[in-house]
Amino acid sequence: MKFASAILTGAAAVKALSIPQNVDKREELVPITTGFTMKPFLTELVEAVNDGADLTEILTKPAGDILSVGIADVNATIHLGLSTVGLAINSGGRVSDDDVSRIESTAGSASRVGDNARGSCSNPKVRVEWRNMQPVQRKAFVNAIVCLWNAPSKGLAPPATNRYEELVWVHQQMVNKVHQSGMFLIWHRYYTHLFGRMLREECGYPGAYPFPWWDETKDSGNFAASGLFTADYFGALPQLNNGQGTCVTNGPFAGKRLHIGPGGGNQDRCLSRGENRDLTRQVSAAFVNSCNSRSTYAQMRECTEFGPHAYGHNGLGPVMSDVAASPADPVFFLHHAFIDRNFWKWQSQAASRWTDIYACAAPGNPCPIMGLDTVISSMGLRPDVRVRDILDAEGSWLCYSYDY
Template sequence: MRASFATTALCGAIAASAAALPPNSGLPILRPIEELVDELVDLTPFESGGFELISPQQAKADAEKPDHFDPFQVFWPHGHDHGHGHGGGGKAAGHKPGSTSQATGAPELASPATPTPTPAVVTPKKGCSGFRERKEWRNVPDADKLAFVNAIKCLMRNPSAGNYPGSKSRWEDLVSVHQQLTPKIHMVGQFLPWHRYYLSIFESILRQECSFNGTLPWWDETKDAGHFSTAPMFTDAYLGRAPVKTNDGRGTCVNSGLFKGTVLHIGPGSNFTDHCLSRAVDESLTSEVTMDFVKSCNAHANYTNMESCAEMGPHAYGHNGIGAVMGDVASSPGDPSFFLHHAFVDHNWRIWQNKDVENRLYQIGGFTTQGGNTPVTLDYVLTSNGLRPDVKVRDVMDTMGGYLCYAYDY
């Protein structure tokens, strides 16, 4: 069952000696940064807005069943005119489980035993200029890692562009947009395209406003399953440490390194409160972010089934596994690790697309609202509330289609 994101009256995000914020006051807790640095954090406000999970066992069982026919599945076979003037694309009429591709004659459904992901296609297409390769964090030169985190710090220093509720900086403009759009971009068919669009906006803002010349890294979380707290980006030199959840179930403010003393003002949930950048790693959750789980989700040939599994599977376990700020659906971009995590999610989608480019590159499905009945089409408009111009779903389906121009290193 898909979750809804009802507005919840939350108390202050910081426990320990913090006074509670009166419900719905809308006023921040104004406290010196030094008082926030070493505090433990009550996780209740973050976890009450956490991500819904599907178990790896359920994902595997679902992957072993034939995909159901989704009458709202939309796709254009690779090589056809993708869109310009064709409305929402063609429905996959007549394509039922076990049918064959009209273009290739090959079985349309994927085998449950999905092979190891192959390297992304790295030949830029016509109109794809400024090609960039997104490298897994371990493959990024140290100087480029430092440039990336310094660019994030730059966004945290730069003033808000305005008109973004709760934002105190350009960094929080990004967080605010995610918070305000939360019900429209989670547990819906456009979840994957919107977050792909959002990553591209983040990357472009880093380049244009903070002189970042590199490329957004991604994090292969399967390599750190069960050991997120010691993952290579969580060090003083980069994104700050990621302490495990305390024995009494609390999180810890990031209290050393470049992000020491970072105070956020957006969230948890729909609130605007002063709270530290905090983490509370739960390795029992991170241990589930495995290649087997990714393969189970990617075994689906039906976009809707794949997306649902990916969102409530590795994506959700990664968020809840890091915990605290990352564990709150609405305000999770306040933690810089959000963007490496979502690049991992995007990478997995791209691997799924690459496995059958003919039928999957422009395949979309699901509904535009939680529990709704309006199907997502290739002409569905993705918005960032003015951070960058709106685009259509079709514009971001191909990572090297022109609007986007990147691939992953493997």
């Protein structure tokens, strides 16, 4: 499905912020520029109609949930809004999907993963939802992130002042290649896994402790109540203040300065947050289930990227809504573990999804096709891998699953 709007990346996504160094951090407000393109309610509705989904939950959403529509009557909304979001209705009354058709017709017969086939990992580690972790495990996880933040850089990225920022720099440099294409879910699966390896190999996060994920659907509309944003863990998540975020002033990340971003630039600024509940309540089980009902990878990826993924980022404030440098807020990795868990759930619906894939390797029309031997890079952070190595989370290279 084609979208009229494109994801904003690099310097165009976020205005440079000029943060006075002598401002009391408790009062320092940071402007928010939404960087991640979000799927309008209209698009969700039309796709659900096409997929024959049960529309009861969608159509009974409160009026405030219907973002980017502004028309109460659903039928009028469909007729008036189609051209706005760039959708085309064919004679059969369905939304066309030229990109998916082209990819599937060009890719031909799927190849098998072979040596990395499902089941080759005999004892996968289980990623555990944050609330299901023991307090000592949660604290150890946060301490390992602080360790990485305090570790000296290794010369991978000149603008980085520490090892953690080298990780952020990689995402900043790769941003245009790993969004708005089939690479999105695959590359972020790899990137999140590398983060976990760095915590264990460079900062002593115990191998017996699980890597956490955050079930954001349980906190839809109130991310601040998740239990992550406390002085013991990731620090406060205040509500927006006059439409702006606030510098984090408590917890292990209080007073942390960022030097990668915003956008494609590199500027000293604070780690800041501010919840927009109109956006975070869109990260619902209904939306996740709608995306996971899609029959093709391309459809599911697009729904996920512009749906729960984008709403989660934009709903957390200035740093997380900066497309390029969003990993500068460490909660990024729990958010992307949530996105990966949803991908894992979608794959679990059919055995072929662990071994076959039809996707674009980069944005574009026509686009390059992503195959099982397409290289996945982290720009020297860790060795490159191929798609076939990480398509199956429970294969030999990744070897993990989720607790539910």
